[in-house]
Amino acid sequence: GQQVMQIPQYQHVQEGEDFTTYCNSSTTLSNIQWYKQRPGGHPVFLIQLVKSGEVKKQKRLTFQFGEAKKNSSLHITATQTTDVGTYFCAGVPEKTSYDKVIFGPGTSLSVIP
Amino acid sequence: DAGVIQSPRHEVTEMGQEVTLRCKPISGHDYLFWYRQTMMRGLELLIYFNNNVPIDDSGMPEDRFSAKMPNASFSTLKIQPSEPRDSAVYFCASSDGTAFGSDTQYFGPGTRLTVL
Numbered sequence: 522g523q524q525v526m527q528i529p530q531y532q533h534v535q536e537g538e539d540f541t542t543y544c545n546s547s548t549t550l551s552n553i554q555w556y557k558q559r560p561g562g563h564p565v566f567l568i569q570l571v572k573s574g575e576v577k578k579q580k581r582l583t584f585q586f587g588e589a590k591k592n593s594s595l596h597i598t599a600t601q602t603t604d605v606g607t608y609f610c611a612g613v614p615e616k617t618s619y620d621k622v623i624f625g626p627g628t629s630l631s632v633i634p
Numbered sequence: 635d636a637g638v639i640q641s642p643r644h645e646v647t648e649m650g651q652e653v654t655l656r657c658k659p660i661s662g663h664d665y666l667f668w669y670r671q672t673m674m675r676g677l678e679l680l681i682y683f684n685n686n687v688p689i690d691d692s693g694m695p696e697d698r699f700s701a702k703m704p705n706a707s708f709s710t711l712k713i714q715p716s717e718p719r720d721s722a723v724y725f726c727a728s729s730d731g732t733a734f735g736s737d738t739q740y741f742g743p744g745t746r747l748t749v750l
Contacts, residue, residue, distance in 0.1 A: 554738065563725055563741040564677070609677065611739075622739065626676040 525612045527625040535633050540600050542628035544593040544610035551615045553586055553593045554622065559606040590615075600632045638742035640726050646748045652714040655745045658707055659728030667739060668701055668711050669725040677725075683709065684731070716749045723747070 524547045534540050544553065552571045556564040568577055570586035570593065577584045583596045593612075597604055607627040614623065639658040647653055659666045667682040681691040686703045694701070698717070703709040713720055723746050727739040 563744050564727075564739075566738045566740065569738060622679075624677045624679070 525610060525623045525625040527608075527610060527628050529628055530626065531629045531631070533631045533633060534600050536602060537599050540597040540604070540630055542595050542608050542610075542630075544595075544612070544625050546591045546612045546614070546623075549590050549615045550612040551590075552613050553590075554611045554613075555584060555593075555595055556609040556611060556624075557606050558609065558627070562606075564609060597630075600630070602632050602634055605630060605632050638726055638728055638740055640724075640742035640745050642745060643743060644746045644748075646750065647716055648750050649717055650715045651749075652712065653716045653720075653747060653749075655711040655724050655726075655747070657709045657711070657726030657742060659709070659726070660730075660740055661707065663728035663730050663740075665729045665731045665739075666703060666709050667727040667729070668709070669727065669741075670722045671725060671744075672722045680711070713747075716747075718749045721747055721749050 526545045528543050532540055552569055554569045555567040557567055558564045568584050570577060570584055573590050574588045575586040581598045585594045587593060593610055595608055607629045609627045610625045611622045638660055641656045645653060665682060665684050668680040669677050670680055671677045678693055680693045681701045682689055683703045686706055699713055701711045723744045725741050725744045727741045729739045
């Protein structure tokens with residue numbers, strides 16, 4: 522079946538270090554979304570990427586959608602303690618009902634002050 | 635807008651009891667999703683509705699789980715009878731899927747269910 526995987530599962534970084542999480546799909550995606558879930562909270566939408574090779578930035582966060590539209594990455598520059606949480610990617614497979622979003626297992630980020 | 639509203643926020647019950655979780659989606663959203671989140675299995679899609687009609691319930695674990703959406707502003711997820719392995723956080727989410735690129739899902743605060 523269609524799967525969305527993420528690596529790493531966990532990441533511990535020193536405050537100020539960079540962080541990257543990678544998302545890979547078994548099928549081509551029509552778009553990909555990223556969500557952040559703080560400990561004890563609920564997933565919150567961060568951004569959506571639609572075009573092949575698209576790159577979007579939100580302050581210290583850089584999101585990229587692969588040329589083949591099967592992978593994506595989220596890069597955080599100079600992490601802060603407020604970045605702590607689990608980052609999920611969620612893909613919408615091509616040629617399927619576009620409302621069927623498949624979530625990855627998430628990458629849990631810990632930031633050591 | 636108040637966002638997606640879920641109740642109760644916490645539920646503790648005993649094995650064998652019936653549990654009903656409630657959700658009010660964002661007004662105007664056509665899609666409603668129920669998820670379950672555990673440490674072991676992550677975020678799992680249980681069922682989703684479009685215009686109050688169940689579209690895909692393949693994620694519902696077994697017949698003990700049922701979901702309804704009697705109108706555009708209310709949905710329930712029922713577990714009967716509940717078992718300890720049902721303990722999890724249950725999220726409801728809604729989205730406005732009326733145009734391509736508008737698939738963003740807005741999650742409610744979740745219901746933390748503990749079955750003893």
